[in-house]
Amino acid sequence: MRKNNTEVYKSAEGRRLLHDLYRKHLLALDVPLSEQMVETSFGDTHVMYYGSPAGMPVLCFGGAWVTNPLVMRPFIEGLDLEHIRMVVPDVPGGIGFSAERQLDASKGEYGQWAFQVMDTLGIRECPVLGYSFGANIALQLCKEAVLCIRRLLLVQPAGFTKGASSKIEKLIRMADKEEKQLTEEMLKRNLAPVLSFEHDDLIEMTKMLFLHAKVAKGDWKELRKKDLHKFRAPVGLVADNSDYLFPGEEVMKRARKIIPFLEMSNLTNLDGHCGLFKNSEHTREVMASINDFLLRDITDAH
16 A cells, blocks of 8 residues: 555555445435634644534534444434534544644643634534533633534543543554454444444444554543533533443533533433444433534524
């Protein structure tokens, strides 16, 4: 394979294959969608829109190492996209079509980048959703733009629990394996703590990621109480008791000490970190609570 000078992909061929996978995940969706490129001081950012153009914009972050349309699929399929329009930027330095440079979490660059995207798109004072590792970005945005977030929703969020770092390191050791070693059986065995059920797209995504991307843990720090002491918007929190990476009870306990205005909390059992991808009654109940929280201002106005 021809090597390339990038912080994201191991080769030009790897970039092409992961971009093709991104397009495949888009084609699997049956919702109105569009895309846009915006300029930031951190390079160009690719933004996907899911849902009716007349819907209320919700700025969403889902992390960097799963394609945008796949990591957001549970929300795309579960939320009321007639009234909500999901605005989902590809994270710089992650899989997608944004600038291929890693940002420095220790310097608050993800929050600065997210605010520039919000400002350029003209969606200040919109609700913000952070899912899994995307919660780190949403929380940095809260520090950067205290008055520009109407509501904050955190779903199975990173940033609140200790011990997640070592668990993540254990998972990404698979990136050191040769292609012939990354069998489906091996992937399922190693992913079992976060993916306890069959899901072909997530298995394929993981294999392609470890074969073709330069996966890095990042330099995120645990959230501190002073980080959010000026934040005044209502916050919703969904945590999962069976979450291997971010155990629900620990998340809830820590969040109640840190978050000033916790308006909604939902401690559920989704059968693991990837449980939202499972078609179950628990998932539908969680999505209903998320939908209610995001649209509460509109509902109350009527």
